[in-house]
Amino acid sequence: MSVDAIETKSKEYIRPMPANWWMTKKTYVSFIVRELTCIFVGGYALFLLVLAARLEEPEAFAAWLNSPLLIILQIVALPMVLYHSITWINLTPKVMVVWRGEERVSPLVIAGANYVAWAILSIAIFYLVCI
Amino acid sequence: MEHQSHDILIVGGGGAGLRAAIAIGEENPNLSVAVVSKIYPMRSHTVSAEGGAAAVIKPNDSLEDHCYDTISGSDWLADQDAVELFVNEAPAEMVQLEHWGCPWSREPDGSVAVRPFGGMKIERTWFAADKTGFHMLHSLFQTALKFNNVTRYDEWFATKLLVHDGRCQGVAALELRTGQIRAIAGKGTILCTGGAGRIFPFTTNAAVKTGDGMALAYRAGVPLKDMEFVQYHPTGLPGTGILITEASRGEGGILINSQGYRYLQDYDLGEPLDVNDPSHPRKRTMELGPRDRLSQAFVQERKKGETIEGPYGDYVHLDVRHMGEKKIDKKIPFVRELCRNYVGIDPVHELIPVRPVVHYVMGGVHTNIEGETPLPGLFAAGECACVSINGANRLGSNSLTELLVFGARAARAAVRFGAQAADIAVEEITALAEQEQQRIRERFFQPQGGTETIAGLRTELTSTMESGAGIYRSEESLRASCDKIRELKQRSGQIELADHSLTFNTELTTALELEYMLDVAEALVHSALARTESRGSHQRTDYPERDDQQFLKHSLAFQSDGDPRIEYLDVAITRWPPGERVYGSK
């Protein structure tokens, strides 16, 4: 008499997460790109270590540095590292919360302060290294 | 059939239901409590309340004043012993909720802040920005998670009270996920199911406000008290009915008609002050008058042709521009968000279109001051109950406090009852639940060639409620509604469901809700027809005066085979003899 009274436990459907999940949304794509830039940051750190180690043989190292492969790598690495730094600094207001009474210090100020610090450090290092 | 057994069961997981559960969780950890709700508790309609909750805590205030404001606001229909008790217990309940984490807005010194509200001589409305109900509900829900003796039945829809041997021993409830109906048994059953605004077409109320508990009690022979008293909130958005909180007026907002005129001054609500006057808004005056009077003023303005025509009917304007962006963002940010999202205006620069919409049902399941109904083992609290502290018109910000005071009281009464009650008659209760399962299967799951649709009947119901039992009523309009509802009840037997699944069948629950709505509507219109006087929110064009001689009484509507039987119960008067409601003076 009752239509489907026998069915007491219904089957839930679990949607599998597709392997290309990171391509399905703009925000996911930019997240993956941001994460991938870490490779270049890490890679450049390694490069700086190698540079430091090779300071005693400047000519051979300089020749290697001038090879097309290394030049291309440098050209690619710069925007990647810049992108990484910019996205990182833009996120600092989320992590650094500074209160002035009932109001939060504006995120622009926090990010701005980080940019200023970055600029100062960069200029100082440039000065030390190149001058 | 399996059954679930607890000591106390609570139907409804909103403010009142959760407060009741916490009361037992804290005070009787050895008892097992069930909270049976057709939705997840944090979705309950308490969440939409905006303005605040009243309780006396400031030195310039007094319990007497809160009592007087409430009693006069109720047009003397409130039971004064209940009001005194409510006012006395309110401050402690509110402090208790603060101790449970509720993020009340504060004074600079860290004490709780209060703001003025309609009909109150002194400001005493505690608030959490303009999302008070949201914060109260989430504080209660999160606190309730602490207790191991509280078991939640989320998305279980109660379909019938299980009454055996002259007492209520539980409910039959449909588990939405499986489609099975089970008995949930308890020595005490507390109804906390909220009001029934959805029987009207324009309402601030959410979809779930369909009067379930009221109808369940009504069908079990418990009378519904004062059902004719329905509150129209003066400032809802046209069309959607979304609530624009009274707090916008408490913070200084003004109501103006099509001519830009503050029309409330023509309706015995006092003299308007300039909005920049430091004494504006003056309490119990103009925009801070009681809700029934403000809604009635709108209807009069419409008759005079001074309202603005719109696609969803006429409206007037609420002006908060003079408050300035900073004050609006601090005190009524949610109002700004709602206006931008749903009417595309920014109240900082533009006028808000508003009109009266149904908001609250003063009437409900008849209880005494302990929350006990005439049916042993059955209790009720919150909007679904009528104690009565709200009488013929509720003051804004009393209902949120009411949830706490009476949620706790009903819980304690249920516990006392359970302690001396005999064991549950498990076999008989289970058999009743099985019969209920059978009834629902036969009624809704067998193709019967029915011709009616749920939406069609619902539209006809809401239409007749608005035209027959709106802000102004007459014998003619009410009789027409009585007839229409009788007809709709008969036709509801012809509803045919398209959905015969047992898994999460919301078409079934919507049909059951429609049946509840018809029962509640029936009690309402018949009670209104019988009350041949005007009092508070019940205004009869054929009987425009208040008649204390005949009607200083509560109406009690009892379900019967034909039309409901209406009886009367005297109002309890203690210290405040009936007087005239005066606003705008002093």
Place this chain on the structure above:
Amino acid sequence: MAASESAQSAATITLEVFRYRPGQDDEPTFQRYDVPYQEDWVVLDALNHVKDHIDGTLTYRWSCRMGVCGSCGMMVNGDPKLTCAAFLRDYYPDAIRIEPLNYFPVIRDLVINMDDFLDKMSEVKTWLIPKEEKPVSEGEYLQTPAELAHYKQFSMCINCMLCYAACPVYGQHPNFIGPAAIALAQRYNLDSRDGAADDRADAIFSHEGIWECTFVGDCTRVCPKKVDPAGAIQQAKVEATKDWFRSVLVPWGNK
């Protein structure tokens, strides 16, 4: 069908809706419905029109229709939204694809199983555990407006779970405590009246808690109440790191 036939001359919009009927369907399907287009309608209005006039079997959750109860979250064109706050005019005249919230099991049609989230709330102890006991008779705990401001944003969560439906970490690791639960834990940790940050630390300063988060940040983007759960999680990471340094450098100060 009568409603849409008579509205043929008026504007309509197409909904492509995910259907799953356990017992009837092994796999989900999509069903198309043409509904009247009205400029001030939201997606929820369109769904209600379908249920009332076209197909009574379509199943979904909703209640307040004003963005405060959190019931009506669904994927609208692949992005989690409250359907009571997603306006048809933002999609018209294109069709609108409606699916249940991502990364949750589907009970039926647009209804998902959210038990996991509620379990996590209990795990994380989302309730006030006061620093000091105070009897009700002594009145309220004092809390200045500045102290209230510190946690207020995180208290605005309506439990709609759009953030979980946006979080690819949760999609791949269902054990992840998740954005809303951690934001709620922070709401209490930062409440000046609360004293149980250490109690909650086990649950959230854990592998399944904050450290699972890779700061995709989509949770914050989709949150309808501007709770900023991503911010809550990163701030918790800073706290956890400071705690760790403290425990390592000042070991005698520990409980």
